Amino acid sequence: MENQPVTNQHFYKDLFTAINLEGGFSEVLLTDDSGLPIFSSSNETEDTEITAAIVSKIQQSVFITKDHLQMTDLEEISLYDNQGKRLIIRPFKAGSSTMFLAILMPKKSLTYKRLLKKTLREVTRNWEI
Amino acid sequence: MGLQGSLHDMSVADLIQVNCQDKKTASLTLISNGKEAVIYFKDGSVVHSEIDQIIGEEAIYKILSWDEGEFILNVGAQSPQVSIKRNWSGLLLEGAKRLDELTDQGEELGLVKEDTSPEKSEKLNTVLSQYINAFKSIDLAAVAGIDGIVKAGAYKENIEGAVLGGIGAAAYNFGKRALGLLKMDQFSYTLLKGESNTVFVSALNKSTVLIVVSDNSTELKMDQINKLMAAVAPLV
Numbered sequence: 001m002e003n004q005p006v007t008n009q010h011f012y013k014d015l016f017t018a019i020n021l022e023g024g025f026s027e028v029l030l031t032d033d034s035g036l037p038i039f040s041s042s043n044e045t046e047d048t049e050i051t052a053a054i055v056s057k058i059q060q061s062v063f064i065t066k067d068h069l070q071m072t073d074l075e076e077i078s079l080y081d082n083q084g085k086r087l088i089i090r091p092f093k094a095g096s097s098t099m100f101l102a103i104l105m106p107k108k109s110l111t112y113k114r115l116l117k118k119t120l121r122e123v124t125r126n127w128e129i
Numbered sequence: 130m131g132l133q134g135s136l137h138d139m140s141v142a143d144l145i146q147v148n149c150q151d152k153k154t155a156s157l158t159l160i161s162n163g164k165e166a167v168i169y170f171k172d173g174s175v176v177h178s179e180i181d182q183i184i185g186e187e188a189i190y191k192i193l194s195w196d197e198g199e200f201i202l203n204v205g206a207q208s209p210q211v212s213i214k215r216n217w218s219g220l221l222l223e224g225a226k227r228l229d230e231l232t233d234q235g236e237e238l239g240l241v242k243e244d245t246s247p248e249k250s251e252k253l254n255t256v257l258s259q260y261i262n263a264f265k266s267i268d269l270a271a272v273a274g275i276d277g278i279v280k281a282g283a284y285k286e287n288i289e290g291a292v293l294g295g296i297g298a299a300a301y302n303f304g305k306r307a308l309g310l311l312k313m314d315q316f317s318y319t320l321l322k323g324e325s326n327t328v329f330v331s332a333l334n335k336s337t338v339l340i341v342v343s344d345n346s347t348e349l350k351m352d353q354i355n356k357l358m359a360a361v362a363p364l365v
Binding site (some may be wrong): 051073077079087103 | 315
């Protein structure tokens with residue numbers, strides 16, 4: 001978070017808060033390629049550090065899986081529970097950095113693709129190193 | 130008089146699946162060890178079931194454990210009531226999970242032993258092969274233990290069994306742990322979507338996972354997956 005200009009920090013905070021509210025998500029989290037959280041917006045019951053650690057572990061595991069199954073670039077990873085709650089993780093590039101956007105969805109009925117694309121577009125457009 | 134048969138030739142799960150897939154409206158009466166039960170179908174959905182004083186889903190789960198007896202199918206018979214809303218594949222899956230738990234308890238008490246007969250494994254392979262042949266976009270379907278050992282599989286491309294089993298086991302074990310940390314419900318499934326393939330890993334019961342790999346020529350449909358899960362769950 002420190003390597004972002006102050007103005008950008010406000011921008012990302014506003015963006016993530018708006019996306020979280022509009023989508024009705026429990027958490028929206030951006031991490032770097034080592035799983036460290038960069039920006040997040042979550043309701044009080046979610047623990048951002050735990051989600052970030054899970055994102056980190058998933059990204060390590062899926063790259064091994066991808067190679068073994070000869071998959072090309074991985075677009076999205078999702079974990080579903082028995083109630084239809086989901087954790088969606090989307091790897092992407094902004095500038096020269098690989099990052100992960102994670103969305104925690106508390107209800108089966110919610111949709112996320114439009115908001116996820118919007119968030120990726122805004123992050124990619126405004127990312128500064 | 131309707132169609133009659135023996136549960137030795139056709140299991141309760143198979144009877145439910147066939148009647149639902151054929152979109153039948155019918156009553157299925159089952160008689161086993163002096164007990165009588167009935168399942169009603171309406172336009173391919175299970176709508177009601179009764180055994181003793183038990184009605185609804187619980188009756189279905191009890192009947193699914195019957196492996197001997199007779200059945201009589203009366204096509205066109207109407208159900209007196211609606212006590213079941215869950216779809217048939219969901220009923221079979223939940224029934225298989227409950228049977229698995231009962232079997233585990235029985236094994237712990239030394240009452241039953243796990244059925245690892247070659248016939249069962251062969252049947253599992255047949256179901257998986259039929260599935261990948263029925264759907265052009267499916268490259269692979271396999272059943273593995275959470276220890277990573279592949280029990281059965283059908284492949285269009287050669288993939289090393291140990292690698293596949295390892296991926297299934299890792300996805301299940303990690304998914305279960307991650308959902309626990311996130312205070313979510315029990316692990317259901319994980320999807321890894323790549324540019325050209327999608328990998329699906331789901332829990333069939335607490336010791337077995339189903340792995341499906343599809344190309345992305347058509348979207349992986351959950352109803353296709355649910356049908357496969359319902360077909361393989363009684364065999365694992």
